[in-house]
Amino acid sequence: MATAAPLPAQNSAATASTSGTRTGNTPPSGFTVASKRENPWHAKSVLDQLKVMLDSGELIDVVVNVEDKHFPCHRAVLSACSPYFKAMFTSGMEECNRREITLHDVDANSVGQILNYAYTSKLDLSMETVQNLFVAASMFQIHFIQETCAQFMSAHVDVNNCVSLFSFACSYNSQWLKRGSKELIEQNFHQLSKTDDFMELHGSELVCILASDNLNVQREDQVLDAAKRWLEYDPGRRIKFLPEITRQVRFSLIVDSTVVHSLRQHELFKRSPECCQYLARLSEAGPPRSVKQRLGMGERSMIVCFGSSPNFDPDEVHRVPCFSIKSDEIFTMAAPPRGLWDYGVTVTRLNDVIVAGGCLVDDHSGSEDSYDTSQDLGLRPQRDVYIYEHTHDRWHKRAPMLTERFDLHLAATDTHVYAIGGMGRGGQHLDVIEGYDLKDNKWKYVTSMPPGLSPLCAIVYGTHIYVIQGDTFLSFDTETNTWSSRLPSGGCLLVPSATVFQDQLYFVAGYNLPRSGIPVQVYNPNAKRWHRVASIPIRSGDFLHFTCRPKVMVIDTKLHVLVKHEDDEEDDDDNALFSLYQYNTETDKWTLSHSFSFPYSIRVDVRFVIAGLNVNYLYPADSDDSDSSEE
Incomplete structure (x- = not known):
């Protein structure tokens, strides 16, 4: 009978182990050799080698033709990356045996990017090509690329492309992109409803x-006007949507009771029997009254008070008070980043609230290392820029200015915001003007001001920025980048406030105000002439605090001047009384329209702007449930 051969090596090793004697390569006592190991670099190494073989043309077994370009590659790599290609090469289709395959309904650039991703795991995205890449990834069923493209587009949604991106997202059921683009359309509906997109x-x-x-x-x-414009753009093909679109209009929120009757007489609406029946029922029974208001219907014109006093306790005030003339209520909105003060503020034609520059206050102000004015005061000029997001009551950073500055003025045209004057490091007065492109989010130097114009007042009318200080009155043409001298007012306008009303510039001086009343001077830029209107009366026994200058402003098409009153004997900055005077152009008289007080500390200087704010996103003045935020 055959016997098994002995295993002397194993036996001797076992004997050595049991005897405590280590021989040859036997591990030391208590040491365990892992039975499974993993190379964390193996996957990348294999992918790198596949890319090397692609570049050198090794083991190429298929060529993908798209448009006029040819892409040699490996079937296994394509199949591993894309279910589309795997089905093509393994399901017995004709392409299984072909050396070359031709793809349609995709562009060569997108296919090239996808093949590069298959071999490198890298994508190079841009807004010019991302939609085509998304379409190609959808065709090839590569979900990672689809989601990455959707996220990239969502991060680059703006008011100029949100409508087209929303339509694109609906076509491909991209919920991520659809949500972000729809939100921007909702925020800017009235403006966007007039666009080609x-x-x-x-x-x-x-x-x-x-x-x-x-x-x-x-x-x-x-909403109704937007729907009618869309329908009338191509009535022949769009009439089938008329009934459903009409049902989205909330007729009970329309003040004009004749609207439904007018629509019934409209030729387009007459062509839809279903729509005619719906409008007839509305005429007979009336529109339902329990209809929810649109979110934007809570928007009101408000006086927003941005404080510029140095506050060494950043936790003391972190909300900005806003006064609603319509309801005589005070709300609060999120403040710019804590600790920032003496920044420039402006509101664009599209109701964007923008702040720029300002100062931060050092805790070690007045230290031995201070050598100049701004350092002695512990002031650090800033160049950050923020824009207010109305629907979330928070601030977002934008591209910073090119120059650090505080105590500056911001002036907004239709396309740009200009940073004018202010003070820089060392407390020096700045004469450089830089412009911010609202669309491109970029700053660039524009021009320098003539010397001696600080502090100043700047106001935009048409394509010109008018700058005034004391007896000096200049205009800057933003199209030709040229300065022009203007006829002075004849009265010294020290640090005035200004606004445009009925195509004229209204100025109210900030200092050296007579007790008999606040003079108001008017400049007609077309006729290039000055004149005066009635002065604003000051109540007997009151005086104007020099640190809170009168502010002239237009609110709901009416001219107003806001004045801070304080008792001569009791300076209560924590509850200062404000009076709002309204001007009657027919009688040339000012009348007191509102009196109110902000429950906030107003110590040194404030910046007032008029902005349309939605009460649905704000907090009552006595609420501490919210905080300023920044992204």
Whole structure:
């Protein structure tokens, strides 16, 4: 009988182990050799080698033709990356045996990017090519690329592309992109409803937008007008959407009771029997009254008080008070970053609230290392820029200015915001003007001011920025980048406030005000002439605090001047009384329209602006439930 051969090596090793004697390569006592190991670099190494073989043309077994370009590659790599290619090469289709395959309905650039991703795991995204890449990734069923493209587009949604991106997202059911673009459309509905992109929306996409409670419209008429413009753009093909679109209009929110009757007489609406029946029922029974208002219907014109006093306790005030003339209520909005003061503030034509520059206060002010004015005061000029997001009551950073400055003026045209004057490091007065492109989010140097214009007042009219200080009155043409001298007012306007009203510039001086009344001077830029209107009366026994200059402003098409009153004997900065005077152009008289007080400390200087703010996003003045935020 055959016997098994002995295993002397194993036996001797076992004997050595049991005897405590270590021989040869036997591990020391208590040491365990892992039975499984993993190379963390193996996957990358294999991918790198596949890319090397692709570049050198090794083991190429298929060529993908797209348009006029040819992409040699490996079937295994394509199949591992894309279910589309795996099905093509393994399901017995004709392409299984072909050396070359031709793809349609995709562009060569996108296919090239996808093949590069298959071999490198890297993507190079841009807004010019990302939509085509998303389409190609959808065709090839590569979900990572789809989601990455959707996230990239969502991060680059703006008011100029949100409508087209929303339509694109609806076509490919990209919920991420759809949500972000729809939100921006809702915020800017009235403006965007007049664009070509809006006119190109599909009917189902328009219905989705019109059904939203979050439309930022002040009147339901704006929703109806937008729907009519879209329908009349191509009535022949769009009439089938008329009934559903009409049902999205909340007629009970429209003040004009004749609207439904007018629509019944409209030729386009007459062509839809279903729509005619719906409008007839509305005429007979009246529109339902329990209809929710659109979100934008809570917007009101408000006086916003941005304080510029140095506050060494950043936790003391972190909300900005706002006074609503319509309701005589005080609300608060989020403040710019804590500790920032003496910044420039402006409101654009599109109601964007922008702050720029300002100072931070050092805790070690007045230290031995201080050598100049701003350092002695512990002031650090800033160049950060923030824009207010109305629908979330928070601030977002934008591109910073090129120059650090505080105590500056911001002036807004339709396309740019200009940073004018102010003080820089060392407390020196700055004469450089730089401009911010609202669309491109970029700053650039524009021009320098003539010397001796600080502090100053700047106001925009048309394409010109008018700058005034004392007896000096100049204008800067933003189109030609040239300065021009203007006829002085004849009265010394020291640090005035200014606004545009009925195509004229109204100025109210900030210092050296007579007790008999506040003079108001008016400049007609077309006639290039000055004149005066009635002075604003001052109540007997009161005086104007020199640190809070009168502010002239336009609120709901009416001219107003805001004045801070304080008792001569009791200076109560924590509850200062403000009076708002309204001007009557027919009688040339000012009348007191509102009196109110802000429950906030107003110590040195404040910046007032008029902005449309939505009460649905603000907090009552006595609420501490919110905080300023920044992204």
